[in-house]
Amino acid sequence: MADTSGESRTNSAPQTGWFAVKQELSQDKIKAAQCAIRLITILFTFVYLLPIFGNPYDAYYKVLLSCTATNILRLHQRVPRISFTAEFMRNLFIEDSFHYIIYTCIFQMTAPVTMVIVPVFLFALLHSASYSLTLLDRLGQNSWWGARLLISLVEFQSRSILRLCALCEILILPLTVLLIFTGRTGLFTPIIYYQFLQLRLSSRRNQFTRQVFIEITNTISSIAMKPTLPVILRKILGGFVEMMLRMTPVHQQ
Incomplete structure (x- = not known):
């Protein structure tokens, strides 16, 4: 009787390579789209901070716009069905992705402020690193070791990154008040941002x-x-x- 144990082990081993990466991307297209948009967010953040390859003013608002797109996709995953009920509205207002849709809408109407895009950039960096590691695992355990090292550094500092995001969210409230006196924002911005910050303080997941x-x-x-x-x-x-x-x-x- 032929020994098929080696063949069984081979068949049960997970596939690796570019075909496996393609399969991973096609299995969850929304997650793949989120990762792609987050990478765009990171790219435009660098364009804003290092205005060598483009217009920093346009890059700033593209960072906010890409953040909005990411969170709309995330909100679609968390709350897939829209209904005009009180329960739906309660579920909507406790979602972190909805909070950041409000956040980006607030600052689409103000002059560029670097601190505003710091949490957007850090969240994009953290979440894209996690998904990128999954893709690298599909590609092969020993592939792209330099990228793996950078991703490991990001994930190792994930708690510090989340605390920095939280600190920025808090400090932006008094900053919006100061921006009124410089003419870079309107009178209602601190009021609306105050409501956003209260939502963040009541967040269940963060x-x-x-x-x-x-x-x-x-x-x-x-x-x-x-x-x-x-x-x-x-x-x-x-x-x-x-x-x-x-x-x-x-x-x-």
Whole structure:
């Protein structure tokens, strides 16, 4: 009787190579499209920061536009069926992808601000790295080791990247107030952004904005309680702490 165990092991082993990559891309076209758009987001971010190959002004708004496209696809995955019900609206407003559709819409109407595209770039970098590693695995375990090293560095720093995104989301609120005085944004931008930040603080899937916000609140509160601090500064910081506590979800305070 012929020994077919070696043949069985060969048949059960996962396929690798460009055909396997093509299969992976065709199995989930939405995920593949998201990765492609995220790579475009990264490209336009570099064009904006290093204006050698194009117009940085146009690149800035293309970063926001590509972010919108990515999150529309992601929202389609999370909430595939549209219905005009209260439950649908509740589900819509708790989705992180919907939050960032609001985010990009806010800043499509303002002058370019570098900090605005920092979280967009970092999210694109983090999520595209994860999917790119999957494609490299399909290509072969020993393929493109340089790209694997860079992706590993990104994934190793994923927690720090998410915390930096959260910090930017928080700092942009006072920044929008300052931008009013420079004429780079309108009066309603801080008001709308305040609503966006409250959505981020209530996010179910991303707790980093809430954690960083609470840490900042506690730090300011500690500074405000120092006896050596002038009374005026203590009152100003106390007012900030009260406002931040009102924004923090009750169960997290």
